[in-house]
Amino acid sequence: MAEAAAVTPLHRRARHATPAELADIVWLQTLEPADRDRVAEELQVAEAHPGELLCRIGRTPSYWLGVVSGLLKMNNDSSVGAPVTFTGIPPGAWFGEGTLLKHEAYRYNVQALRKSTVAGLPMASFHRLLDNSIPFNRFVMRQLNERLGQFIAAREIDRLNDPDLRVARSLAALFHPVLYPGVGSLLRITQQELGMLVGLSRQRVNEALHTLQRSGLIRIEYGGVRVLDLDGLQRQVFHS
DNA sequence: GCATTAACACGTA
DNA sequence: TACGTGTTAATGC
Numbered sequence: 001m002a003e004a005a006a007v008t009p010l011h012r013r014a015r016h017a018t019p020a021e022l023a024d025i026v027w028l029q030t031l032e033p034a035d036r037d038r039v040a041e042e043l044q045v046a047e048a049h050p051g052e053l054l055c056r057i058g059r060t061p062s063y064w065l066g067v068v069s070g071l072l073k074m075n076n077d078s079s080v081g082a083p084v085t086f087t088g089i090p091p092g093a094w095f096g097e098g099t100l101l102k103h104e105a106y107r108y109n110v111q112a113l114r115k116s117t118v119a120g121l122p123m124a125s126f127h128r129l130l131d132n133s134i135p136f137n138r139f140v141m142r143q144l145n146e147r148l149g150q151f152i153a154a155r156e157i158d159r160l161n162d163p164d165l166r167v168a169r170s171l172a173a174l175f176h177p178v179l180y181p182g183v184g185s186l187l188r189i190t191q192q193e194l195g196m197l198v199g200l201s202r203q204r205v206n207e208a209l210h211t212l213q214r215s216g217l218i219r220i221e222y223g224g225v226r227v228l229d230l231d232g233l234q235r236q237v238f239h240s
Numbered sequence: 241g242c243a244t245t246a247a248c249a250c251g252t253a
Numbered sequence: 254t255a256c257g258t259g260t261t262a263a264t265g266c
Binding site: 190191192202203206210220222223 | 256
């Protein structure tokens with residue numbers, strides 16, 4: 001199962017982005033037309049199969065990565081200690097800029113939880129935009145800022161022992177409209193996958209979801225969760 | 241007590 | 254058919 005292949009799906013079977021895919025990349029729309037056209041040509045897209053790694057601890061990055069569709073997770077597993085999932089990475093997310101900026105090796109793994117479509121902006125293009133595009137810099141700065149809040153919230157989640165609250169906080173994080181604009185109001189995630197992210201059994205996640213549904217914050221759908229009251233969900237999260 | 245695993249029926253893609 | 258959901262029973266800390 002763990003093949004020794006050192007390349008990601010983007011390295012081995014990349015294609016150009018379709019117009020529909022380009023339209024869903026929010027930061028692309030903020031660029032000046034000349035930059036936008038050039039970057040649209042440079043962007044690479046590939047399908048990642050369940051379990052495939054997009055980032056591997058110790059390897060150096062060659063792309064800034066985005067989720068077009070599907071679901072990824074960031075974890076620490078590979079080496080020693082208990083497997084710890086840091087976060088789920090839903091559609092619309094762009095990540096890995098910290099590692100690119102520092103010219104370091106990855107300190108985490110990212111792998112597909114299910115069949116996913118991922119996009120990659122080559123490292124040279126990423127740095128060229130940083131050097132020349134103010135709109136791009138604004139986007140990256142805002143993203144870094146929003147994600148700082150996410151990581152602080154994630155630390156709180158770890159300290160919580162109330163399973164219902166843990167699920168609520170994880171959902172609130174995944175429905176973040178700035179970091180994950182591709183999610184919208186329907187997050188496609190199974191209760192099994194949510195359990196893996198939160199660290200609970202599927203049965204307990206099911207119970208927590210029904211509690212949240214009874215309070216009118218979400219609606220459980222087949223293979224996903226719809227948020228009905230994002231403000232309420234976030235309030236519930238800050239309540240404790 | 242509370243969460244987990246195992247097992248099952250049932251519905252959906 | 255394969256997968257996701259809802260539920261119950263037995264087990265463990």
